[in-house]
């Protein structure tokens with residue numbers, strides 16, 4: 050495992066923002082547009098804030114979430130709202146956000162439309178992704194109703210997902226899309242997650258979904 054440990058969370062946020070900016074710049078030197086996938090949740094806010102202030106050709110970057118909770122942006126559970134607040138501000142406001150939510154009662158109602166938005170932007174050029182202490186990544190949760198489908202090699206690009214550990218329905222990029230990203234950075238903080246990550250590296254994705262993308266990923270960690 051390629052594990053990079055930082056002395057503290059502030060340094061992690063600053064250094065990781067620089068790593069991601071370099072990776073996006075490198076990608077943009079080779080092609081017109083770059084696809085940047087990012088997580089929601091509680092961990093990435095400081096990284097987003099640092100990255101949003103970096104001067105990149107953001108107007109050539111398509112940003113998509115790795116997964117979204119099926120809630121409107123007015124909800125404090127909305128990952129899209131987190132992105133608008135923390136990443137798509139300052140210079141980075143020029144990036145294009147690819148939605149993973151649309152107002153409808155359930156993700157199944159909008160899945161085809163959302164897939165049509167994501168498909169032309171694959172593979173992901175640069176991906177920052179998170180992990181829960183239960184070893185879920187994106188919204189691939191242990192025990193989720195469609196986990197087997199989401200981990201399979203011929204999974205659709207996006208799947209609705211419901212899980213005991215998730216208070217609302219989700220929509221998530223599936224394992225082939227996530228593991229197909231060209232440059233993968235996993236962000237984890239706290240000893241509970243570090244121990245979970247070490248356990249996950251010994252388990253199959255069906256038990257520890259994050260295991261599906263550990264090979265080739267750089268893991269960024271601070272206590």
Ligand SMILES: O=C1O[C@H](COP(=O)(O)O)[C@@H](O)[C@H](O)[C@H]1O
Nearest residue numbers: 088089090091092179180181187
């Ligand atoms: O629900 C989610 O959880 C994971 C981990 O979030 P964190 O709060 O423990 O940082 C996140 O990566 C995912 O995008 C999000 O929807």
